[in-house]
Amino acid sequence: MRGIPVKIVAVLAVLVLLFALAPFGTVPAGHRGVITTFGSPSNEVLSEGIHFRVPLAQRLNLVNVSIQKGEGEGDAASRDLQTVHTRVALNYHIKPESAVSVFRDLGNEPGERIIIPAVQEAVKAVTARFTAEELIAKRTDVRDQIITQLRERLARHGVVVDEFSIVNFNFSRSFNDAIEAKTTAEQLKLKAERDLQRIEVEAKQRVAQARAEAESLAVQRQQVTPELIRLREMENQRMAIEKWDGKLPNVSGGSIPFVNVK
Template identity: 40%
Template sequence: MNISARNMVSGLLVLFALMLFLGTFYTVDAGQRAIVLRYGQIRSVEADGLHLKIPLVDHVIKVDVRTLKATSPAEAGTRDLQHVSTQVAVNYHFNATSLADTYQRVGLEVEDKIVDPRIQEVVKAVVARFSAEDLLKRRDDVRSEIVAGLSGALQKYNLVLEDVQITNFKFSGAFDAAIEGKQTAEQEALKASNDLKRIQIEAQQKVAMAQAEAEAIKIQADAIRAQGGQEYVQLKAIEKWDGKLPQVAGGNTPFINLKPQ
């Protein structure tokens, strides 16, 4: 073997040794865990930081244990046999302490295999317990039941549910038209009821005013009688007279009753 060939072999050996040396280290970032496999079997699950492994023997799979998001359309039937569709978004994460069990049982591709099917199952089960109208009126109750059911379903696979967002429930066009018609009828009935109450109140107000006016007239009449009758009326008229005599010949002077001596 000539010198150049020996130099080439030496260089390859050094490069291989360097690769082996560098291959003994690996880094796990914050928010990750590392599943270490040795000959295909789980040896350990490591937290973030710098770690050692056996090159060509150990295989490292890094797993993100931070929040993951899955969005899935869901179709279901209500208690009163109305078809409804919605979009469900789920925030979840792997249970870091149970990664080995999750990997052995279902693997790490959980969104398609675990999360989406569980969303479909839970939404169908919950929606079936409500009428279509209740879905619109009791959204918080519906969401609470979906959260409870989905949390339990995912927990069986070492997945931790964080939050659930549900878009508006969508119904058939016929059902939407029926709901709109019902709302219109309720609004018209409410308006008619309010108009009736207004009319009744106005009528009561008029009766009260008439009664007040009648009472005032009665009081005035009683006062007149108490003050002397006709003389009292003339006195009040004199108080209002402007002092002008009538311009028509033969006219009577107001309130002056001339009697012959």
């Protein structure tokens, strides 16, 4: 009976020792593992799952290979020497097969070691190719050129650029005021041009209307003949007779204007 507790204690001691030494390591989803033996990394990339390691001598290091997002901002100069404050966003991931080189060469810190400097350099280099107004009007071209530079540089270090976005461009107050004034002037110019076109159209309409009326009057004058005039006079007399009630007008202090009327 006394041997049973000793065995239980021994088993527990072994379990505690195994747990402390941790001969197995786990690589979670979205990561790759790199085994180091007394600090020296092996060339094998461990996939997701459970892996054996030599206790005390080896260590399992994780490298994130899932898509990550980084944001940053900085100042640059345009081709016309305008100060441009740019805010950008980058989505990237580590190529799984490059996990060992990223761990060994970049200290498992690709963001600090290579990505941030690469983004800053690419943004400044591309911004210098465009004027401040072109940066606004050709924003898509600016983004595409930055992506091209980033992909070429980061691919050498096992980093893949998934997406790059220019969140915002900010310029100096004086430049913003100049752009606003220019935009207002262009809008006023367009309004004046539209008003002029409207006035020209209305003038042409009035001319066309006047021409039509003149032609109509000319046609009417051509149709007026002496016979037509006499016919109109006879119609007016007939209408006057039809409206007369047969009574003579009362005139006081004077003679009757009609004689021998029964």
